[in-house]
Amino acid sequence: MRILHIISGLGVGGAETLLYRLAQVSRATHAEHLVVSLSSVGIMGGKLQALGVEVRALGMDNGVPQPLLVRRLIDWIVEFSPDVVQTWMYHADLLGGFAARIARRMRASRTADRFGLLWSIHQSEYPTFRSEPKLGVVAKCCAIGSSRIPDLIICCAETAKANHVRGGYSPARMHVIHNGFDVESFKPRPEAGSSLRRLLGVDENAPIVGIVGRYHEVKDYDNFIAAIARVHGRMPACRFVMIGHELNDDNRALQASLEQAGVRAQCHLLGPRDDVQALVPGFDVFCLSSRSEGFPTVIGEAMACGVPCVATDVGDTAVLIGEVGRVVPPRDSRALAEGLLSVLSLSDEERRNIGALARSRILSVFSIDSTWQKYERVYAAVKEGAWACAELRAS
Structure with missing residues (x-):
C-alpha cells in the first residue's frame, strides 16, 4: 500500500503524532509512506525521516495557496502514484483535496487505476468565524466541498463528527477512527515514582497529581487551579506537577493564578518535556481539566502508563x-476536586488495581496497532471505491 499524506505542518501536535505512530507501526506491513508538509519539515518531520519515511516540504506561507507550489504538489502526487492520498487538518484537507482531485484526473488519462482520497478531522470543535476567523473560512469551504471532494472523512472522535456535521459537513462521508496509543513507550515503570520525587525534591510519600497540556484556554487551567486549591486544603502534603508549553516560571499569568489560589509552593512547573513517558508513570493521579477536547491523547497515554485518571466529560473522554x-462535569472545580480526592484517598494497592485495569483497556481497545488495522481496512476500501460498504461502516 502506497500512501501519500498531505499535512498542514509537522510541529508537535495530536494529528502529527498520530501520523508518526501510524508510519512507525505500519513498517511491519511494508506500507510505503510519502509525507508532504504544506509548510516546513518541523520536529515531527525529522522523526518521520528517522524512521526512513520520505518527507517533503512545500514551504507555503501560513497555508496561503501559491499556484506554483500547488502545481508542484500535483506533480508529486502523480509522480508517487499512490493507492491512497490522506490529508490532515483543514488547510491540507482543502488544498490537498483540490490538488489530489486534479492529480486523479491526470492519472485517469494514463491508467485505469484510481487512488482513494481521505480527509482527516482532528479537533472536536468546529471552528467558527467568531472564534477563529481565518480557520473558520477554511472549515466552511471544507464543509461545502465535503460531499464532493473526499471519498471519506476520518474523524478522531464521535464528538468531532457530530460537531462538524452540525457545521455543514456531509454526514454520509464521515467515519470515526479513534487515535491509538504507543503502549511500548507509555507503560508502567516501577521506579518512576521515586525518580519523579527525587527530581522534584519532595518527600518519597508525597501524593502527586499531574497534568499535561499546553497553556491554552480550552485546557481550562483556571478550573485545574481552583480544584487543586481545594485538594490542598484537604491534603496539604499533595504536590501538583504541570507539564506543557508555557507551563513554566516565565508565565506570569499562570504564576499569578497559582499565587492567588495559595498553591504556588505546591506546584512544580516543568514546561515542555521530551521525557513525558518517563514522568507520567510517577503520578498517583492524572488530571484533565479541559472545557473542550476531541479524543485526548494525554488521557490514553496516562492510562497506558497504569495511572488512574480524573477528567472532565468533554469530547470522547468518557x-x-x-x-x-x-x-466529572467540565468547568466545575468542586466536582473535579472531589474526583481527585476520591482517587487520592484510595490505598496504593487500590490505585494500582485501577491503573492496571486502565492499561488493560488501552491494550485491548485503543492500541496503535488496532488503530492501524482500522486505517488499513479503510485505505483498502476507499482505493476500491467501496468506502460506503456495510463492513467498513461497522469496523
Missing part, C-alpha cells in the same frame, strides 16, 4: 476512560 477512572 468513551476512552470507560469504567476505569473518574469523569
